[in-house]
Amino acid sequence: MRKSGFWKIFILIAACNPVFAATADKKPDQADIADPADGFTDTTPKAQPPQRAETKQGQQLQRQLENTDIQTNASWLGVKPDHFLALYRADSSGKPYANLILLHDNQQHPDWPGLVHQIRTQLTRHGWNTLSAAVPMIPVGEVLAAPELQNPAPPASDEAAATPPPGTKPAESRPEPDTAEATAAPNTPVPDAATTAGPVEYPAADVPSILAQRVQHAVRFIRAQSPLPIFIAAIGSSATQLEQQGQVVLSEGISAVVIIDPTPLPDKDGLDPAAPGIQSLALPVLDLVPEFNPHSDPQLRKQEAAQLQRRHYQQRVIPGATAGFVQYEMAVIKAIRGWGKRLLAGD
Numbered sequence: 001m002r003k004s005g006f007w008k009i010f011i012l013i014a015a016c017n018p019v020f021a022a023t024a025d026k027k028p029d030q031a032d033i034a035d036p037a038d039g040f041t042d043t044t045p046k047a048q049p050p051q052r053a054e055t056k057q058g059q060q061l062q063r064q065l066e067n068t069d070i071q072t073n074a075s076w077l078g079v080k081p082d083h084f085l086a087l088y089r090a091d092s093s094g095k096p097y098a099n100l101i102l103l104h105d106n107q108q109h110p111d112w113p114g115l116v117h118q119i120r121t122q123l124t125r126h127g128w129n130t131l132s133a134a135v136p137m138i139p140v141g142e143v144l145a146a147p148e149l150q151n152p153a154p155p156a157s158d159e160a161a162a163t164p165p166p167g168t169k170p171a172e173s174r175p176e177p178d179t180a181e182a183t184a185a186p187n188t189p190v191p192d193a194a195t196t197a198g199p200v201e202y203p204a205a206d207v208p209s210i211l212a213q214r215v216q217h218a219v220r221f222i223r224a225q226s227p228l229p230i231f232i233a234a235i236g237s238s239a240t241q242l243e244q245q246g247q248v249v250l251s252e253g254i255s256a257v258v259i260i261d262p263t264p265l266p267d268k269d270g271l272d273p274a275a276p277g278i279q280s281l282a283l284p285v286l287d288l289v290p291e292f293n294p295h296s297d298p299q300l301r302k303q304e305a306a307q308l309q310r311r312h313y314q315q316r317v318i319p320g321a322t323a324g325f326v327q328y329e330m331a332v333i334k335a336i337r338g339w340g341k342r343l344l345a346g347d
Helices: 003-014 018-025 055-068 115-126 204-225 237-244 246-252 298-308 329-345
Strands: 072-077 083-091 098-103 128-133 229-236 255-259 285-290 314-320
Touching: 003 055, 003 285, 055 083, 055 298, 072 204, 083 115, 083 204, 098 115, 098 204, 098 237, 098 329, 115 128, 115 229, 115 329, 128 204, 204 229, 204 237, 204 246, 229 237, 229 329, 237 255, 255 329, 285 298, 298 314, 314 329
Parallel strands: 098 128, 098 229, 229 255, 255 285, 285 314
Antiparallel strands: 072 083, 083 128
16 A cells, blocks of 8 residues: 555656656657757758859869979969969079069960960069969850860971061070970869859959959069069950950059950950950050961051050061960960060160
C-alpha cells in the first residue's frame, strides 16, 4: 500500500511540473535538433555573389603568374565589386625613362598572347615600366578563349618590318631580346564554357566611362611606383574608347598616347559605332597600323590630324603586318621605343 501511494504522488508531481511536461511532449526526432543558441555553428558553404567573367579570368591569371612570372606584380585596383587586375612589371635595364599603361582589346586579358604579352614584357628590357590593366568587356556573346600560339618565328626581316614610311625618322636600333623569351607563350587562362556575357556584366553603354575610371586608377598606381612620364598604349576597341573619353582620361597628366589599329565599337545600345578618330586626343599621338586589313580606315585619321593641325600626330604603317600584328610584335615594340625616346628628347 505504501509503495503504491508513493508512485501515485510521484506521477502527480511530474504531471504538474512544466519541465517534465515539455520533455514528455517533445517528439524524439525534435529532441536531437541543436539550437543555434546552444553554440551550434552552421558549416554549410554559403553561395558566393555572381562575378563578372573578367574578374574570374583575372583571378585565374593571377594564380598562374604567381607560379610562373616572379618579375610581374599582380595587383587589384579600385574598390570591390568594380576592382580590376593590373600587371606591373618594372624596368630591368637599370636605366628607366618612361612608364607605359597598356590597354588590351575587347574580351582579352592583361597578358593576352601575342602583342599584349610582348609589349608588357619586352619594353621593360629597354627602359620602360609597364602596367597592363584589365579592360571591361563589351558584352557581345561568349567570352573568347585565349588562342594557343605555336611560338611563331619572327619575320624574315625584322628591321624591314620596323621601317617607317618615307620622310620619317627610323626607330633607333637596339639589340634583340633573347628569342626564347621573345616568343615564349604567356599564361592564357581559358574561362569556363558557361562563362558568357550575362546580367552581371557591365551594360555596353557604361563600358567607355568605366574604362576611363580604370585609367585614372592605373595612372595613380604607376605614378606611385615611378614619377617618370606616362604613356598610354591602347589596342583595338580600347583605342576607340580612349578617344571617346579623351577629355576625362587625358586630364590625368598623360604625356603621350599610342593607338594600335583602332576598332569601331559594336553597334549596341549606348555605344558609338562610328569610325575611330583623334578629335579629343590633344596630345602627341602615335597611330600604328597594319599594312593589310586594318580594322578601321587609317587615312581618315590622318586627314583629321591635318585638318586639326596636330603637329605631334604621327601615323606609322607596319609593313607586312595584318590585323593582330602576329609575328610583327617586335616591329610594334621598336616603333613605340623609338618614337617615345625621340618625343622625350624633344625631337
